[in-house]
Amino acid sequence: MATLCPCSKEISTRGAHNQRGNVHIKVRFEGELWIEEIVEVAEESGSCALYPILKREDEKYVTEKAFDNPRFVEDVVREASLRLRQDPRIRWFQVHVENFESIHDHNAYAFVEEWRVPPAKMG
Numbered sequence: 001m002a003t004l005c006p007c008s009k010e011i012s013t014r015g016a017h018n019q020r021g022n023v024h025i026k027v028r029f030e031g032e033l034w035i036e037e038i039v040e041v042a043e044e045s046g047s048c049a050l051y052p053i054l055k056r057e058d059e060k061y062v063t064e065k066a067f068d069n070p071r072f073v074e075d076v077v078r079e080a081s082l083r084l085r086q087d088p089r090i091r092w093f094q095v096h097v098e099n100f101e102s103i104h105d106h107n108a109y110a111f112v113e114e115w116r117v118p119p120a121k122m123g
Contacts, residue, residue, distance in 0.1 A: 001046035002062070003099055006070035018066060019108070020050065021073065021099035025080065028092040037087075045079040047071045073097045073110040081112050091117045 001023050009016035023042035027033065043049040047066035054062060071079070076097045084093045092115050099108040 001042060001048075001076065001097075002050055002066055003047045003071045003073070003076065004066040004069070006072060006075075009067065009070050016067065016070065017103050018047075018063075019099035019102055021046065021076070021097060021108075023076065023080065024094075024096040025084070026094040027084065027090050029087075029089045030091060031089045033087075033089055041080050041083045045071075045076045045083065073099050073108045077110040077112050081114065085114070085116070091115070 001021050003019050003021055004016050005019065023045065025038050025042055027038065047069045048062050051058065051062065077095050080095045080097075081093070084090050084095070092113075094113045095111065097110045101107055
């Protein structure tokens with residue numbers, strides 16, 4: 001997942017810095033849940049998904065999409081949590097997000113865990 005820094009966008013007149021990051025999602029659920037559904041939550045929670053190969057016109061789309069959708073790691077965790085809460089099959093989740101900073105000497109990290117059903121009631 002890629003993110004574009006909201007602060008950098010706000011203070012810059014030309015562009016903003018981007019980060020590449022990892023989203024780790026763990027879930028406990030009832031019924032059937034496809035891994036692709038969880039991947040979609042992760043990809044749609046950032047500024048833009050990552051792609052292994054891009055043509056020039058694709059790169060334009062990716063950079064503009066990220067620019068129009070700036071996110072901090074906390075925003076990514078919050079967005080993923082909102083999406084996971086909307087799925088009635090999911091009983092518990094954890095979301096870890098780490099951005100590999102492009103201009104800072106530290107990474108950014110955010111985490112959330114939520115039980116929708118108390119642990120004693122899970123079977």
